[in-house]
Amino acid sequence: MSTTSTRVAIITGGAQGIGEAIALRLADEDINVVIFDVKGKESLLESLVKKIEAKGRKAFYVVGDVTNEADIKGAVDKTVETFGGLDIMVANAGILFMKPITECTPEDFNRVLGVNTLGVMLAFKHAAQQMIKQGRGGRIIGASSLSGKQGMADVSLYCASKFAVRGMTQATALELQKHNITVNSYAPGLILTPMVVHPDDDKHGGLGSVVLMNPALKPGTKGATPSVVAELVAYLIKPEAHFVTGQTITIDGGQYFD
Ligand SMILES: NC(=O)c1ccc[n+]([C@@H]2O[C@H](COP(=O)([O-])OP(=O)(O)OC[C@H]3O[C@@H](n4cnc5c(N)ncnc54)[C@H](O)[C@@H]3O)[C@@H](O)[C@H]2O)c1
Structure with missing residues (x-):
């Protein structure tokens, strides 16, 4: 991994909550930041870009949907075109979904697994392709959850989507090890963001x-505040974290022990 020049990160679902905290934290680490989020979040995205620029870093945002492969590939391509490469992908976008299994529909399943699992897969895939091409290593980070470690009533589809991220993190880490790319995920307990309103x-x-x-x-x-997760991500992108890969790291105030 390059440690000599300013690195570049993409954060999906970065307009608010955990993603926003990660974007601001990475800006403190001499990293230029691209924030990706859905249509309708433009004013949050614009103000976040200004906050990152005020820290002396470069930033821009891309509007898109993590379930759309062309949107994710387009964001990676625009990042490379603008900042010259991609070093860090944080596949953070996700949606919470609460409903008893007896009422869940195939449409619910496709929506929740679409954003939380397919969205992570597409971000992993296009980040990995770009990082392999560059040949300078990289860091890929996904959003799992305490619900990816332990089942909880009334969130079966959310749990399924987050357990899947954990499996994908392990498999992708093994595939990318030879390219000097680490792959990890965070598994937070309750983080006080708009998601839990x-x-x-x-x-x-x-x-x-x-x-x-x-x-x-x-x-x-x-x-806990989103900064607890942002600080974990700030560690995972450090050169010293090269020895951590394939992990889905629980950060939940002691709810679940691996
Ligand atoms: N807040 C928690 O307690 C908690 C706990 C465990 C895991 N997580 C996970 O952390 C991640 C961030 O959560 P948060 O609390 O900041 O949530 P949040 O709802 O505050 O923010 C999520 C962001 O993702 C964006 N997003 C949603 N669907 C998208 C799509 N299809 N394409 C692009 N962007 C999309 C939203 O617009 C939003 O800005 C999620 O994956 C979530 O599941 C959160």
Whole structure:
């Protein structure tokens, strides 16, 4: 992996939440950042680009859908064209989906696995192709979840999508080892982002309180800010992290022990 010049990262689902925190954290590491998110998030994306530029880094955003291969390939191509290469891919975009299995439909399955699993696969694939071509190694990071380690009631499709990311992380890490590319994922517990907003939060104690009522969680479980995940990613992209690959790293305040 190149350590001498400014590296370049793409972060999918980077307009808000964990992705936004990662984008800002990587900008502190002399990394130019491309943020990828869906149509409708342009004002968040524009303001994030300005915040990254204020840190002295270069940035731009791409509007697209992680389930669309042309959008992901286009983002990688534009990144290479603009910044000269790609060193880090953070396949962060994801959607939460809660419904008992008795009510889940094939359409639900395709939507949740589409964004959370196919979206990660396409980001892994196009980042890997580019990094192999460059021949200077790289870092690929995916978004799994505590729900990718342990089943929880009423989130069967979300769990399926996040367990799949964990498997894909292990297999891809083995395939890319010879190219000096590490592949890891983060598996957070409750992180206080727009994803965990519930209309009844105010009645139960604020952001994340309804999600925390899930009986699968240990009593006393708390949420954390997105910065805890961003800091883990900041480690995974360091030269010293070359020895960490194929891992889906739990970061959940002690909910689940591997
Ligand atoms: N917040 C948590 O408690 C938590 C816990 C475990 C894992 N995660 C995972 O971390 C990742 C980030 O979560 P977050 O809490 O920041 O969520 P969030 O909802 O706040 O942000 C997710 C971002 O992904 C984008 N996105 C959704 N679908 C997309 C698509 N098809 N194409 C491109 N972008 C898309 C959204 O527009 C949004 O900006 C997700 O994969 C999530 O499953 C979150």
